[in-house]
Amino acid sequence: AAIVPLGGGGPGKVGADELAAALAAAQGAPTIVILNAGDLNLGASDDFATLAPLAQAAGAWVHVDGAFGLWLNASPRLAHQVAGIELCDSWATDGHKWLNTPYDAGMAITRHGDALKASMRMTASYLTEGGETRDPMDYTPEWSRRARALPTLAALLELGRDGLADLIERCCAHALAIHDGIAALDGATSIARPVMNQGMIRFHDRSGTNITDAVIAAINASGEAFLSGTTWAGERTMRISVCNWQTNADDVRRTVAAAATALGALR
Structure with missing residues (x-):
């Protein structure tokens, strides 16, 4: 009941008027606006340059499902399709599609590191906290995972x-x-x-x-x-x-x- 589907911006896209109405109806409640980079059927991407500032002005967090479309930003010829995507708060994408890495090589990216750590970090008396070294336990709920990032790093370095x-x-x-x-x-x-x-x-x-x-x-x-x-x-x-x-x-x-x-x- 907390999920409000939006359209109005054309096939596979969110419209600015529809988003503004939904944000007004939320009446300041904690809100995440999920936009799309590369719709799974159409390949369409939302108008990030318009929608992200609109949502953020209302206090919402703007997340992008970029499983396919986030990678368009790497192409000078195709990047215009995701213009404004850098304005958003967080992005998710996959490595197993265009990078052809193992299936579970997903990536979550956010500009708000403190928010990520606050949501993921667990503390205990036997754990050491802080310091300059990046601690994986601050970024993922899986403490015993294998090094999934290595195939992705290898693919990017090779390409x-x-x-x-x-x-x-x-x-x-x-x-x-x-x-x-x-x-x-x-x-x-x-x-x-x-x-x-x-x-x-x-x-x-x-x-x-x-x-x-x-x-x-x-x-x-x-x-x-x-x-x-x-x-x-x-x-x-x-x-x-x-x-x-x-x-x-x-x-x-x-x-x-x-x-x-x-x-x-x-x-």
Whole structure:
């Protein structure tokens, strides 16, 4: 009951008027505004430059779910999509997507170190506190975790700034090429053309029946690609997502060909 969903800013986005109304209704209660960088279906990002100051002026904490989209900030060509994201209070993202690190390499980042420590720190008479050395127990509830940060550090050191930007831009270009190739097929309808590495397409047979799940199953069974489904505007839709560093132009060609074969057989 404490969660208030917001929209109004266009598909996958929060509107300024809707946010202002929700903040007014909160009447000063402790509030976290969660914005999105890279919607899982559309790839859309919120207008951080407008929404973050609006929320913070009302005393709210602004958090960003940036599992995909936070990484756009590493690309000079794509960073405009997340303009203003630096104004927010905290961000969360994953390493297992674009960095291709092990699955549990998630990252939480905040500009308010004291707030993080206050929420995480536990004290006991047998523990040593303070000092200049960073103590992991001040930053996570897991005291006995393995060194999950090392694969992420290794990936970033190997890629470097330019390599990371290139990886992100390549994945976005491949997602767009897969979308455009499949969307051009007879019986395919574009639902969301990628603005980053996410896109959506819907399939119908000659009678107009939605056959999206069947097309997805046939593509996956071919072994040429793996695609997943989602529900958008009440109908099943195929979701395109590219984030593997090994994906290349031939993979794009083979994915489109597999979709053409599956769709042709089912129509």
